[in-house]
Structure formats: structure tokens, C-alpha cells
Amino acid sequence: MTRDLFIRDGRVIDPSQDLDKKAGILVREGKIAWLGEGNPPEAADGTTVIDASGLIVCPGFIDLHCHLREPGEEEKETIATGTLAAARGGFTTVCCMPNTNPPLDNEGMVNYVRAIAARDGIIRVLPIGCVTVGRQGEELVDMTELEMAGVVAYSDDGMPVISPGIMRQALEYSRDFNRPIIDHCENLFLSQGGQVNEGMVSLEMGLRGIPAAAEEFIVRRDLELAKETGGHIHIAHVSTEGSVDLIRQAKEEGVRVTAEVTPHHLTLTEEDVLKYGTLAKVNPPLRTKRDRAALRRALNDAVIDIVATDHAPHTAADKSCEFTRAAFGISGLETALGSLAGIVLKGELSLNNMIAALTIGPARILGYEKLGTLEVGAPADICIFDLHRKWVVDPGKFASKGKNTPLAGMTLTGKVMATVYTGMLVYKDEELKMETGEK
Numbered sequence: 001m002t003r004d005l006f007i008r009d010g011r012v013i014d015p016s017q018d019l020d021k022k023a024g025i026l027v028r029e030g031k032i033a034w035l036g037e038g039n040p041p042e043a044a045d046g047t048t049v050i051d052a053s054g055l056i057v058c059p060g061f062i063d064l065h066c067h068l069r070e071p072g073e074e075e076k077e078t079i080a081t082g083t084l085a086a087a088r089g090g091f092t093t094v095c096c097m098p099n100t101n102p103p104l105d106n107e108g109m110v111n112y113v114r115a116i117a118a119r120d121g122i123i124r125v126l127p128i129g130c131v132t133v134g135r136q137g138e139e140l141v142d143m144t145e146l147e148m149a150g151v152v153a154y155s156d157d158g159m160p161v162i163s164p165g166i167m168r169q170a171l172e173y174s175r176d177f178n179r180p181i182i183d184h185c186e187n188l189f190l191s192q193g194g195q196v197n198e199g200m201v202s203l204e205m206g207l208r209g210i211p212a213a214a215e216e217f218i219v220r221r222d223l224e225l226a227k228e229t230g231g232h233i234h235i236a237h238v239s240t241e242g243s244v245d246l247i248r249q250a251k252e253e254g255v256r257v258t259a260e261v262t263p264h265h266l267t268l269t270e271e272d273v274l275k276y277g278t279l280a281k282v283n284p285p286l287r288t289k290r291d292r293a294a295l296r297r298a299l300n301d302a303v304i305d306i307v308a309t310d311h312a313p314h315t316a317a318d319k320s321c322e323f324t325r326a327a328f329g330i331s332g333l334e335t336a337l338g339s340l341a342g343i344v345l346k347g348e349l350s351l352n353n354m355i356a357a358l359t360i361g362p363a364r365i366l367g368y369e370k371l372g373t374l375e376v377g378a379p380a381d382i383c384i385f386d387l388h389r390k391w392v393v394d395p396g397k398f399a400s401k402g403k404n405t406p407l408a409g410m411t412l413t414g415k416v417m418a419t420v421y422t423g424m425l426v427y428k429d430e431e432l433k434m435e436t437g438e439k
């Protein structure tokens with residue numbers, strides 16, 4: 001029997017239950033056993049106690065979109081380092097994208113990742129399967145095989161699903177399996193060779209731009225196909241105001257669409273590329289202030305459903321090179337909360353919406369009723385954070401192998417203090433106050 005854990009005196013915020021109050025949580029046998037005011041009726045002797053006074057206690061975060069790079073690119077990340085990074089970021093569940101080498105396009109590869117995750121992962125890893133064989137865009141994967149293997153969604157992320165015919169077929173399966181198809185919306189004919197947002201910065205840097213139309217073209221197509229088929233389309237990393245408008249309209253028409261935005265698209269703009277160079281090179285590119293404002297509004301209005309990190313770890317060599325040769329991507333698991341808390345503290349995102357976008361929002365998209373909630377009986381996946389604690393981003397201290405962040409050296413406000421996964425303390429800040437209960 002594992003020791004009970006009691007988290008006392010925190011401000012418990014659980015949007016799944018409309019809860020925001022000072023309360024304690026008792027964890028027993030990996031599950032939430034009790035949530036209430038004062039002391040639990042039946043706390044056992046030797047209970048480990050975390051003092052969460054002054055801190056926020058919420059469901060563990062769920063990342064619907066991250067890159068763990070294993071197998072094939074272990075120099076960038078492994079499931080071990082990626083899940084450690086996730087735990088430091090307050091995440092208890094991550095969905096890993098299938099653009100590994102080889103890609104997750106068959107049962108054997110999915111089983112392989114699940115086995116490595118069971119051996120090396122310190123939190124829950126849910127694999128996403130490819131839409132097309134080898135992510136080559138030419139042939140639909142055997143979706144039934146991947147379904148049986150336990151994927152939670154399908155995506156060719158890093159690449160769009162190029163063929164509308166294949167997307168249509170995939171959405172038909174999606175309707176039958178009740179699983180989202182996650183599309184990286186980019187018309188390659190419009191974006192080809194593009195490095196940054198098409199606009200002032202592409203002009204100034206003399207780099208080929210990626211126009212907003214490259215994204216919106218595919219968003220429009222996908223929405224039309226989702227409407228026709230009744231399948232569930234999930235739009236990955238929305239970056240433009242135009243995409244937001246399209247999604248809003250489709251939702252009003254009852255199309256089965258959900259959407260995500262990354263912390264970097266919510267906080268940075270194309271101008272940051274001038275300051276941080278390749279570290280701010282990401283796909284889709286950082287856009288304008290106007291786009292950023294539209295993304296924030298969309299998240300508050302639930303046009304965009306969730307925040308997903310698109311954690312894209314790369315090696316130093318992938319980024320310390322000329323701009324056109326550098327890899328796209330930002331290492332984001334360990335800075336997600338600090339980035340988002342900054343928007344909350346500015347009054348541009350409600351605390352409740354931020355937490356919902358990281359917890360019950362993704363759980364609902366995945367159709368997991370027991371995740372993203374602190375309901376009694378649910379797995380004890382919990383994040384404890386300090387909304388007001390300042391810290392300096394030092395990629396050298398990241399658990400992730402990907403040190404590629406434009407936030408290096410920046411002071412963020414909002415810090416994860418502890419992460420509990422199925423009742424186990426998988427991350428603890430050294431300043432967290434805790435009594436182990438050991439005699």
C-alpha cells in the first residue's frame with residue numbers, strides 16, 4: 001500500500017466541477033479520495049502532507065500536441081527526458097506526435113512507443129498515429145489497425161494532410177471511431193521555402209514569407225470536409241486571425257471542430273524573430289500583434305478550445321546555423337505555464353479559462369472523462385503552482401534535451417511547484433513545503 005498524500009490549504013481550481021475554493025485533497029491508492037474543507041475524515045497515520053497555502057491546486061495538465069522524438073531522433077529528446085520535462089511543466093498526460101523516425105503509422109511502432117513509455121516515461125504518454133503511410137501523403141494508414149493499437153488521434157503533423165480525398169476518408173473513420181483528426185494546416189504551394197511570417201519581418205530579413213493564406217486555405221478545406229462527413233477535425237497550432245474567424249463560423253454552423261493555440265503564438269510575434277533569430281523560428285510562424293490579440297480573444301471566447309505546447313525540441317546544431325537551414329520549433333513544455341500566467345496576470349485571460357484549456361478542454365477532445373478533473377475517484381493527476389512566483393528561464397536547467405527557446409534569460413511569473421501523477425510526486429520544486437510523514 002502506498003502512503004496517502006494530503007495537499008492542504010491550496011486554492012483548488014477545477015473547471016470540470018466549476019470549483020474555485022480553498023480546500024484540501026486526499027490522495028489514496030493513486031486516486032482522488034476526498035476533496036473538501038478542513039481535514040479529511042480518514043487521513044491515515046504517516047500521510048505525506050504538502051502545504052499548498054498561497055498556491056493553486058488544479059488537475060494535472062494535458063498536452064494534446066508535443067514531440068518526444070523517440071524513436072529515431074534521440075539526440076533531440078527521448079520519452080524519458082520529454083516526460084521529465086513535461087512533469088516539470090505541470091503536465092501529467094502528453095500526446096506524442098507521430099513524426100518520429102520511423103513514423104507511427106503501424107501497430108508495431110505504436111506498441112513500441114507504448115512499451116518505451118511504460119519503461120521510461122514518468123507520466124502518461126498517449127500516442128497519436130499518422131494519417132498517411134510514412135507521412136508521405138499518398139496512402140491512408142490502416143486506421144482500424146492503429147485504433148486497435150490504441151492511438152488517441154491521427155495526424156501527419158509537421159506536414160498537412162495534402163490530399164483532400166485522404167482527409168475526407170480519414171474524417172469518415174474519425175466519425176466512426178470518435179477520434180479527432182489533427183491537421184497541421186499549411187498549403188505547401190503557398191508556404192514553400194517560407195521561413196517567417198510574410199510581412200514586415202520577412203521583408204526586413206530578406207526571407208521568403210509564409211502567408212496567412214497558407215494556413216487559412218487548408219483550415220477552410222478541412223472545415224468543409226468535416227461538415228460534409230460529420231468527422232471531428234482538430235486544427236493544430238492556430239496562428240492567424242483569419243483562421244479564428246473561419247473556426248468561429250464553422251462552430252456556429254455546428255461543424256465538429258476543435259482547435260488549439262500554442263503558448264508561443266499567444267505571447268510572441270514576428271518581431272521576436274528579429275530579436276531571437278532561429279530560436280523564434282517555428283511553424284506556423286509567429287504572426288502579427290493583431291493575430292496574437294485575436295488568438296487571445298478566441299481562447300477566452302472558447303472559439304479556440306485548448307492550449308497545446310507543440311513542444312519541438314531540437315539540438316543546438318539544428319538552431320546555430322543560418323536561418324534558412326535552421327529547424328522549425330520551440331522547446332515549450334517547461335515554460336508553458338509561465339508564459340500563460342503572464343497573460344492571466346495582464347488580465348487578458350481568465351485564470352479559470354487558462355486552467356480549463358490545459359485540463360478538461362483537452363480531456364474532452366480526447367473523450368477521456370476521468371482525466372483533467374479532480375473528481376473523487378479520478379486518477380490523482382494534480383498540478384500545484386504559484387501564480388505569482390518569478391523565475392528566470394535557464395534552458396541549461398531544462399530536463400528537456402531541447403534547449404531551443406527564445407525565452408532564455410527572461411523572467412516569467414508563474415511557476416510549477418509540484419506535479420502529482422496517479423498519486424506519485426513526479427516533480428517537486430525545492431521550495432515546496434512538505435512533510436513526508438516518515439517516522
Ligand code: DOR
Nearest residue numbers: 067158282283312328329
Ligand atoms: O515548429 C514546428 N516544429 N512545427 C511543426 O509543425 C513541427 C515541429 C517539429 O516537429 O519540429
